[in-house]
Amino acid sequence: MDSFILQILNGLDKGSAYALIALGLTLIFGTLGVVNFAHGALFMIGAFCAVTLQRLLSISHTVIDETQKDFLGNPLKVEQPYVIDWFGPEIGNGLIEWSVPLAVIFAIPVMVGVGYAMERGLIKHFYNRPHADQILVTFGLAIVLQEIIKYFFGANPIPTPAPDALNGVVNFGAALGLEVTYPLWRIVYFCFAAVIIGAIFAFLQFTTFGMVVRAGMADRETVGLLGINIDRRFTIMFGIAAAVAGLAGVMYTPINSPNYHMGMDFLVLSFVVVVVGGMGSLPGAVLAGFMLGILESFASTTWATTTIPGINQVIIYLVAIIVLLTRPRGLMGRKGVMED
Amino acid sequence: MTKSNFTRRGVLKTGAGASAGLAMPMFFTASSAAAYTNEPKGGTVTLGFNVPQTGPYADEGNDELLAQQLAVEHLNGEGDGGCLNTFTSKALKGNGILGKKVTFVSGDTQTKSDAARASAKSMIEKDGAIMVNGGSSSGVAVAVQGLCQDAGIIFMVGLSHSNDTTGKDRKANGFRHFFNAYQSGAALAPVLAKEMGADRRAYHLTADYTWGWTQEESIVASTEAMGWETVNTVKTPLASTDFSSYIAPVINAGADVLVLNHYGGNMVNSLTNAVQFGLLDKVVNGKDFQIVVPLYSELMAAGAGENIKGVLGSMNWNWQLQDEGTKAFVKSFGEKYGKPPSNSAQTCYAQVLLYADACERAGTFNPCGVAEALEGFEFDGLGNGKTLYRAEDHQCFKDVLVVRGTQNPTNQYDTLEIVEVTPVEQVTYAPNHPMFGGDEASLGTCNPGA
Numbered sequence: 082m083d084s085f086i087l088q089i090l091n092g093l094d095k096g097s098a099y100a101l102i103a104l105g106l107t108l109i110f111g112t113l114g115v116v117n118f119a120h121g122a123l124f125m126i127g128a129f130c131a132v133t134l135q136r137l138l139s140i141s142h143t144v145i146d147e148t149q150k151d152f153l154g155n156p157l158k159v160e161q162p163y164v165i166d167w168f169g170p171e172i173g174n175g176l177i178e179w180s181v182p183l184a185v186i187f188a189i190p191v192m193v194g195v196g197y198a199m200e201r202g203l204i205k206h207f208y209n210r211p212h213a214d215q216i217l218v219t220f221g222l223a224i225v226l227q228e229i230i231k232y233f234f235g236a237n238p239i240p241t242p243a244p245d246a247l248n249g250v251v252n253f254g255a256a257l258g259l260e261v262t263y264p265l266w267r268i269v270y271f272c273f274a275a276v277i278i279g280a281i282f283a284f285l286q287f288t289t290f291g292m293v294v295r296a297g298m299a300d301r302e303t304v305g306l307l308g309i310n311i312d313r314r315f316t317i318m319f320g321i322a323a324a325v326a327g328l329a330g331v332m333y334t335p336i337n338s339p340n341y342h343m344g345m346d347f348l349v350l351s352f353v354v355v356v357v358g359g360m361g362s363l364p365g366a367v368l369a370g371f372m373l374g375i376l377e378s379f380a381s382t383t384w385a386t387t388t389i390p391g392i393n394q395v396i397i398y399l400v401a402i403i404v405l406l407t408r409p410r411g412l413m414g415r416k417g418v419m420e421d
Numbered sequence: 422m423t424k425s426n427f428t429r430r431g432v433l434k435t436g437a438g439a440s441a442g443l444a445m446p447m448f449f450t451a452s453s454a455a456a457y458t459n460e461p462k463g464g465t466v467t468l469g470f471n472v473p474q475t476g477p478y479a480d481e482g483n484d485e486l487l488a489q490q491l492a493v494e495h496l497n498g499e500g501d502g503g504c505l506n507t508f509t510s511k512a513l514k515g516n517g518i519l520g521k522k523v524t525f526v527s528g529d530t531q532t533k534s535d536a537a538r539a540s541a542k543s544m545i546e547k548d549g550a551i552m553v554n555g556g557s558s559s560g561v562a563v564a565v566q567g568l569c570q571d572a573g574i575i576f577m578v579g580l581s582h583s584n585d586t587t588g589k590d591r592k593a594n595g596f597r598h599f600f601n602a603y604q605s606g607a608a609l610a611p612v613l614a615k616e617m618g619a620d621r622r623a624y625h626l627t628a629d630y631t632w633g634w635t636q637e638e639s640i641v642a643s644t645e646a647m648g649w650e651t652v653n654t655v656k657t658p659l660a661s662t663d664f665s666s667y668i669a670p671v672i673n674a675g676a677d678v679l680v681l682n683h684y685g686g687n688m689v690n691s692l693t694n695a696v697q698f699g700l701l702d703k704v705v706n707g708k709d710f711q712i713v714v715p716l717y718s719e720l721m722a723a724g725a726g727e728n729i730k731g732v733l734g735s736m737n738w739n740w741q742l743q744d745e746g747t748k749a750f751v752k753s754f755g756e757k758y759g760k761p762p763s764n765s766a767q768t769c770y771a772q773v774l775l776y777a778d779a780c781e782r783a784g785t786f787n788p789c790g791v792a793e794a795l796e797g798f799e800f801d802g803l804g805n806g807k808t809l810y811r812a813e814d815h816q817c818f819k820d821v822l823v824v825r826g827t828q829n830p831t832n833q834y835d836t837l838e839i840v841e842v843t844p845v846e847q848v849t850y851a852p853n854h855p856m857f858g859g860d861e862a863s864l865g866t867c868n869p870g871a
Contacts, residue, residue, distance in 0.1 A: 083672075083673060084669070084670065084672075084673040087669045087672070087673075088666070088669060091665050091666050091669050092666075094665065095663060095665070095666070098663075149831060149832075151832060152740065152741075152751065152755060152760075152761045152832070152834055153751070153752060153755045153756065157831070157832060228475075231475075231479070235479075235480050236475075236476070236477060236478070236479035236480045237480045237686075237720055237721075237723070237724050238686055238689045238690070238724040238725075239724070240693075240723075240724065240725065240726030240727070240728075242726065242727065248697075249699070250697075250698065250699035250702070262672075262698070262699055263698075264697040264698055264699070266697065267665070267697070336663065336665075336693075336694075336697070337662055337663060337689075337690045337693060337694070338689055338690070338693060338724055338725075338726070340477070340686060342477060342686075343662065346660065346662045347662075377666060378665075378666040378669075380666075381666035381667050381670070382666075382669075382670050383653055383655065383670045383674060386655055386656075393658075393666075394658050
């Protein structure tokens with residue numbers, strides 16, 4: 082029972098990342114009709130927003146500590162962050178320690194800007210081109226972006242820990258007499274994902290802007306004929322989708338140390354999530370994200386891997402094949418989307 | 422009116438002949454008059470450094486490249502001479518190799534076998550490299566070793582820890598200074614038994630490729646010989662990033678030790694996930710839960726940050742050693758690049774010097790002469806203590822370090838502390854050991870190429 086609950090939690094946690102990335106992908110595909118292979122790179126750039134803020138807050142000046150020696154036997158040069166000089170050790174260290182949550186605020190304008198620049202600067206020129214062209218150009222863009230990040234930050238993972246107050250584990254089963262401990266930050270991540278997903282749905286459902294976007298997703302031409310500048314709204318949606326992917330990346334950094342390749346690691350899985358959920362369906366993307374996360378989690382259990390060796394590596398693709406054979410539009414796909 | 426001498430048949434014949442000539446591998450054409458591939462003719466000799474300059478191990482590869490550049494400087498009599506001053510063989514004089522100035526070319530393995538073979542081939546065929554050195558993956562090492570054997574070039578393996586490299590896949594033209602998975606197990610197991618007890622239950626997570634398999638096999642064998650029980654061994658895809666779904670079952674499997682047979686980004690992520698799940702705070706079977714990372718590197722330790730504190734593992738070498746060779750190399754490297762070298766940098770540096778020294782002692786660049794000089798060569802002063810290049814499998818035998826993540830680091834490079842220097846006798850095995858291909862494994866014959 083402990084194991085079962087643990088795997089469910091694990092699946093929800095994995096599914097959070099899949100759902101957030103897939104949600105952004107679906108927003109872009111549903112609004113602009115673009116298959117954006119650079120979306121994983123936006124997730125990665127978000128993660129490096131957290132790294133950047135951590136480094137900005139850690140900008141230091143050197144103090145020579147005569148009492149200690151460096152690896153060459155010279156007096157140790159100690160880096161003293163300016164924030165500690167300015168705000169004192171308590172606030173200064175606190176700012177550095179809380180750099181990941183703070184990076185959420187930092188990342189929103191950065192990611193909206195990156196998304197806007199990406200859409201206006203490159204992707205808009207490929208709206209009326211075949212999907213193959215869009216895939217090629219966005220995939221190429223993803224590689225360029227990850228090489229830029231590697232140039233500035235190196236190839237090795239960079240530790241970006243969560244604040245001490247949000248580290249550690251929570252015992253979920255204590256009340257039931259079970260031993261179900263789970264990392265606190267992963268719970269935070271799940272809650273954060275739920276809030277972001279809820280906010281996106283509320284924005285689309287309950288605002289005039291959202292209503293116009295939904296109408297545009299259903300019938301772009303008719304909305305245009307009504308005199309509404311739907312392109313501008315879709316560009317804004319691209320920025321919002323970029324911000325969602327970026328925020329998913331920011332909050333993911335304490336789970337796995339960010340590296341330049343992390344976007345590609347998520348990209349393929351997220352596309353499978355979108356296809357299984359149904360191209361263009363936002364609820365489908367979220368549902369499929371969580372569903373595949375839970376399936377992947379159970380497929381990695383000892384029982385599953387000993388019963389069917391390798392099942393953990395293929396389960397998501399196996400489910401994708403079954404869903405596409407039985408429901409070619411995906412779980413919640415709309416009629417006419419990606420169909421001739 | 423002009424008359425052409427070209428005929429259709431003549432053009433076809435000439436074209437076919439030219440095409441056949443172009444298609445012939447360069448190894449067989451470039452130096453038909455030479456005694457061996459890429460025999461140096463002028464005043465310089467070119468070494469080929471094949472390291473990952475892009476891809477997930479790029480930082481490791483760049484560290485190797487820096488060390489190899491330093492070795493070239495020292496061979497040419499520049500800088501402070503580094504380990505030339507401490508090396509027990511005194512054949513190197515700081516005047517290049519056999520009087521020829523040393524130059525180098527570098528290739529990017531990308532940590533992919535096909536890319537590594539292509540870059541090695543290019544350095545051999547186009548740049549005239551007399552040897553190839555470096556790399557950061559066993560899969561790549563085995564692939565490049567095969568290419569160099571066929572080309573008639575000496576290959577000095579970089580960071581490759583799989584038993585297979587000098588086991589079932591050993592080659593007469595290939596040499597490995599770095600230690601291997603068997604030696605990690607042989608060094609680690611007694612320390613693990615001493616620190617954690619002899620009645621532990623271990624759960625292995627293993628990267629699903631050649632290196633992971635041989636390391637798992639080696640650690641399982643050595644820990645079971647100490648009395649440990651192996652609860653389960655689970656293979657994880659190399660592309661995995663989140664190991665949480667593999668960590669969760671560990672808790673319910675009754676294991677009290679988790680062994681992470683992972684390297685690079687895999688290791689950083691799996692260790693981080695294991696610590697996040699609070700494994701190190703658990704008490705299982707009445708014992709404190711422990712994590713072991715059999716193969717460490719300084720760059721990985723930095724990537725794992727605080728999670729590595731107290732976790733045991735093994736290394737080929739560490740900059741904190743206090744022998745004269747280490748001190749000379751760390752001083753040289755540290756003053757030039759402002760940071761201490763990694764253990765992959767040290768192995769690549771040592772191999773360049775060892776190759777050059779072997780050429781001097783053999784009096785030739787002929788790979789078969791160089792191989793003969795390296796076989797059975799005993800030396801000291803390069804940082805690993807007394808070392809033997811065993812003739813039977815071209816594996817170096819030297820002390821192995823057992824290390825632990827530093828509990829209270831004093832600076833950014835203070836990530837690992839040395840727990841024990843395991844003597845070479847404890848990590849020595851028979852050349853026909855079953856984990857190394859048994860009686861079937863053979864070096865074959867040396868190939869001088871042209």
